[in-house]
Amino acid sequence: MEPVIFFNEGEAVCDPTAQVDSKGTFAAMASLRRGLALLLLTVHQQSHQCVSNETLLRIASGESSPCSITFGQYACAQSAWLQVFKDDFFNSLYPCLSSKPISVMDSMDSILFFSKFHPNVLEAALEKFNNREWNVIFFNGIWERMLQMPGATSPPILSQWLERLQPFVVNPKVFTCLHAKNTSCERLHKIVAALDGIYSTLTVEDQRNIYKGLKYYLTGGGSKQNCYNAALPRLSSTAWFANYLGSFMEHALVGDLQLFADEPTLQKFARDPVNLQLISNLSLPRETAVYYTSLLTSAPGFQLASLPDRLLCYLSPSAVSGLVRKDALSLARRITKNCVPSPMRRGSSEERPAPSLTAEERQVATLLVNKFERFPPETLNALGQAAVGLSMSQIENGTSDRDLKASLPSLSEVYGWNAEQSSAIVNKLFNSGYQILDAQNLAALGSLVAGLSSSRLQSLPPKVILEAVKIPGFAKQIVTMPSALKVALVEKIASAAGSPINLVKYVPNSLASDIPKSLLAFGNEKPSIQELNQKLWSREQAAMFFDAVIKTESNFSRLSPSVLQGFICAAANEMETERFQQLAKAMKQKNVKLGEDQLSCLAKRVTLNGIPKDLDNYPKDMLLFLSPSDYAGTGSCQQYFSNIGESNIDLLQRDSPQQKQLLLEALACLKIPGTLVSEENAEILGHLVCDLGEEYIRSSNGSLLPQLNQCESFVPSQEEAIRNVLTSGSTQFGPPSNWSASILNELSGLFHLFDRNILQKIPQNVLTPWLKSFMRDSPLPREQLASIVKNLLPSRWKRAAECPADKTITEEVVMDELMPIYYTPEELQACLQGVTLVVHLAQMAQYPFTDQQMAVLKKKLDEMYPNGYPEKIIPNLGAISSFVTINDIKKWNITSANTLAFLLSNEPPDGQAAVIITKYTDLGNPLNVTALNAIGTRYICLLSEPQLKVIEPSNLKMAKSLDPSACPQSTKDILYPKAKQAFSDQRNQFPAYYNLIKPYLTGAPGEDLRALSKENVNMDIRTFMSLKKDSVLNLTADDIKGLLGLNLEDLKKEQYNSPSKDWIRLQRQSELDKLGIGLTGGIPDGYISIPPKFESMKYTAFGFH
8 A cells, every 4th residue: 555645735746847937936837736635646646557566676686677667657656666776776767767858757756756765765866866957856756755754844854854955955946846835834934944054054156046946935926925914823923034034035135025025014024123133143235234224214213223233334314314413423433333344444454445435325424424513533533434424624624633633543444535535634634743754654544545645655765665565454555545656656665675576575465466567577586476376466467477487386276367367378388288288277277367369379289289188177268269170079069169158259359250150150069940049058059149140039039138148248139139028028037017126137237228118117116226236336337327327217308497396406315326317407407506516526427427417517517617627626527527628628737647547547539638648748747657557558649759759768667568559650669669678677588578578569670570589489460460561571481480489370361461461472482381381472482582671770689699
């Protein structure tokens, strides 16, 4: 007789093959409600042609194959007969099951079959069945078997089992399965308690997946809230968050909370002591914490003194506006104690930068500060972090120089000072007689150090700087310094250090990326691998010492990704193939990101002596420079394109022949004849999906959206297709009118494509709070954010002669990042006062106003400053600077390299940039390191001959590389000798010298190129093709071979382009043949070769011996 399988009353069998959409709902919910009782299971069992005991014995003994009978026949066999199988029986059965499509699996068979085995047998098969197809099917059976055990739902046993089942429960479908079974809220409470016990052992992704499952269970996949009913005693507990989410609430979004209950109910939950205790120990998403805090503080009669310390950091301005002076000071003390990030606390030696202040945090600080008229030391000390709310007027007129000096220990700990505040406070400190006589005096400035002027920092002895950066906690303050101060600090530290080794040793991590690469050539010195590994370098910096590192370190796996990214082709020639392959594999292990030229060289060198059979052990990006046939010895074409899909496709130029060929080969490999791409194939294609045409996007009905969400850019036809698919409502996300905050997160990579039609359909109570968070941290450029704002504003608006009563621009409005969506351009014109804009310019200029709104802001500033903007406000213009005209710029005085850097950082058009640079240089300002870094490669071609000639080689040496390859030849000819002089002390250090001089080689004469050809530099073909034509024509075939090295074969790809084409025509064919790469078009033997015009002798040779 079969053992009875007990179900809870009303439980149904879960169909684990059903599909779950982004809300966790099953596509076919009806199939989940079958088999409510043993009778149905019995009838189902009788429908199979049951297998005999003898057949099972033959399978157990090995006489017959486990695949000789069906899964249904196993399911209907008596439990006692199945016990003949050993504990590892499932390992031999799995191939029989996995060979069949998952869609043909009967969910009732899984219940019958798996529930007949001892839990130990099932446990032994956990790893085998934990895969994408079988995860939920196996869980479905093992869960039923587990419930038959005595005390199965007691906390100790349940916790023990869930720990074993961890790989399964992280699949959100498991909870849809539990929901389909009508698992009771009481049992869910026990499950959550058990899962809470293993929360800290889960990865963040697993935590998030379990939360998705819980969310589905608690909302039914819609907006119906479960497990709370004030009228039912067993469901009336307001400790709902603790009972049904536990620690997984760390992954709840505001939109999720609003799905769980209405606001009055959420307020009850928020105030529950058990929930408050839970929240006090969690790190909620910022927007969720802000919302939870508002639920508490908006309750009538709520006392801020009772607010948990953890939530103090998320107070809204409205919560503190009514405080009296005494309570304001008390709150300020609590905020200082609990809300200052650990890297900013006194005594901390961490160098991580503090997070930037949010608009709400700054506004709360401002409201607390505004409770006072004067600021003696005792008030400033008590305000602590809230002092960041001091206005310029309060600093300059409400606080004496002496009081500021007395309050320095407190003010130096405040984080979030803007440039104006820190500069004003520092100036008042020096007015009070403060002096920097030693390192302690400098370090005592703390977070105010960014307010130092470049000239004052330059005047300090190098030893003072060097000793200051050794003081724990001072280095973390450097992060907020402007670029000019960082450059000055590095120069001082380098001067005191005396050698690259000491420089690397003493410079703090926060300054490492600002070290000029010319100071990182170690020459004959042996670098400290440990010191180099501890710092973050740019690729250009790491290239300077890469050759020295690989000669010093025998175990490449001990090198950091930051060091390994400096791989240079010049290091490849001197390494044996096996050792080079070890290096390449270390790059894969450390997930090192390389550039196109590096990867091209890597591929050539790795395959130099034959293609390895283990290409999966090399960087995925390297496969972009190999073909599917190259990969054949490692795996299938599907595996190759799966790796390509995970690689950085953007390394290849979009629409390049190579990229088009990759896509065509991928479609052929996956046998996709039409335009319908399945989810499985979309996952394999990965980033290649970004190149699929609009017809694929439309046909695939949403299956491509997860991959499209990761794409960098689209062509217009793709954008339109994506919008059509999203608005259709037929995707897994449903129609925009049903979208939640979690769906917007999933689609955030496509958000900039949403038009007015989509945005207006998203529920405003979902979109507005989500948008606030998105805009604060968005990687999108201002233009795209402004386009979104434009689509959110009314399409038509009335002219507003006067400001509407409900549109008054208050302090709270100005500090709201979403201000642009509240005002049409006409309303902004009527409501914004010019003085308000000037006071809050730094803040407002960062908001994504539309072009029409920006025009209003500029007009207001023009009215305030008809004779031109004062230099002190120019760095605060933000995006408004993009709307100034050449006539505006001509009214300005640009005396500071910092101002020049700000203006050029906004990438103005070339015409404006040229005027800005000329305005700076005409006042006699030098093109120093800060100015050259600001001009950069983008604007170097705008410099006139007189401007170029005043550049000092010493400044060129300390500046970031300038690439004049796109400039007129006259610019290249001026810069090359200066660069050659700048790096002359490193001329015998290869490959370091080559890395320094490489950007300027477009102005090099032939003799200098000939000297380089003897140094095995492995010049990439892009650099070669940018060389001066006259210089190339004077090179021999041996010179060319010496220059290109490993990259010689690339010359054939460029044989029809100048200067390669011109050089080939002047060579004897016999000389070209010696190169061995199949070049043709040379002069046949026996013909007379007329040499090119002799090159000018105005350059001197390298002088190598």
